[in-house]
Amino acid sequence: MIRNLLLVSLAIIMALGVAAAQGKECKGVSFPDQLQVDGRALALNGLGLRQATMLKVNVYVAALYVTKTSADANLLLGSSSPKQLVLQFLRNVSAAELNKAWDEGFDKRLAPFRDYLETLKGWMADMKTGQRLTFLHRPGMGLEVDVNGAAKGTIKGDDFAKAFFSIWLGANTPNPGLKSGLLGGACG
Numbered sequence: 001m002i003r004n005l006l007l008v009s010l011a012i013i014m015a016l017g018v019a020a021a022q023g024k025e026c027k028g029v030s031f032p033d034q035l036q037v038d039g040r041a042l043a044l045n046g047l048g049l050r051q052a053t054m055l056k057v058n059v060y061v062a063a064l065y066v067t068k069t070s071a072d073a074n075l076l077l078g079s080s081s082p083k084q085l086v087l088q089f090l091r092n093v094s095a096a097e098l099n100k101a102w103d104e105g106f107d108k109r110l111a112p113f114r115d116y117l118e119t120l121k122g123w124m125a126d127m128k129t130g131q132r133l134t135f136l137h138r139p140g141m142g143l144e145v146d147v148n149g150a151a152k153g154t155i156k157g158d159d160f161a162k163a164f165f166s167i168w169l170g171a172n173t174p175n176p177g178l179k180s181g182l183l184g185g186a187c188g
Contacts, residue, residue: 023044024044024047024187025047026047026048026049026061026181026187026188027049027058027061027090027187027188029047029061029088029090031044031047031061031063031086031088032044034065035065035084037065037082037084037136037138038082038138040067040082041067042065042066042067042082042083042084043065043066043067043068043069044063044064044065044069045064045065045066045069045070045076045182045183045184046063046064046181046182046183046184046185046187047061047062047063047064047181047182047187048061048062048064048168048175048177048178048179048180048181048182048187049061049062049175049177049178049181049187049188050062050087050174050175050178051175051177051178052174057091058090058091058188059089059090059091059093060087060088060089060090060093061087061088061090061187061188062085062086062087062088062168062178062181062182063085063086063088064076064083064084064085064168064169064182065083065084065085065086066079066081066082066083067079067081067082067083068081069184070183071183071184071185072183073169073170073179073183076165076169076183077162077165077166077169077170078162080139080158081139082136082137082138082139083136083137083165084134084135084136084137085134085135085165085168086132086133086134086135087132087133087134088130088131088132089127089128089129089130089131089132089133090129091129092126092127092128092129093126093127094126094127095124095125095126095127098121098124098127099121099124101174102117102120102121102124103117103121105167105174106163106167107172113159113160113163116155116157116160119153119155120145120155123145123147123152123153124147125147125148127147127148131148132146132148132149133145133146133147133148134146135164135165137158137161137162137164137165138154139158139161140158141154141156142154142155142156142157142158142160142161143155143157143160143161143164168182169182169183
């Protein structure tokens with residue numbers, strides 16, 4: 001009896017350990033609970049689902065990693081610590097569609113960043129289902145851009161990086177649920 005109780009307890013502990021190691025999932029896409037950047041742990045703050053058009057077509061799942069999790073978008077945007085945004089595509093999206101979305105995301109308020117935006121748009125490629133765009137803000141260095149595992153470069157300037165992250169965390173996000181999910185709410 002005691003042996004059976006020990007085996008059941010061990011099985012439960014192992015199952016919980018496996019669940020914790022898997023991280024979080026949204027729409028069949030899993031992200032780890034933590035990433036390492038320059039020897040620092042970045043924790044998963046939340047997952048958000050980007051939907052497009054009136055038909056609410058699922059486009060990508062976004063994951064936000066930060067040094068200290070928070071549900072306060074202003075605190076995260078104002079932080080001088082590294083943060084990473086990962087977009088995993090749920091459908092094929094052309095480079096032209098991505099560039100149109102960047103233009104819409106950087107509205108007139110962000111006009112001073114037009115040259116930076118053109119650099120970013122020049123790095124875009126057609127994204128297939130399952131592929132990822134990764135954006136890492138290293139304060140003092142700028143925004144590093146990775147397109148499906150290929151490092152494209154760094155856009156200098158913390159002001160640009162803050163403006164960039166405000167697309168998802170600012171007042172005019174593409175979907176209210178996307179922002180809510182990145183801030184720790186439900187995804188999708």
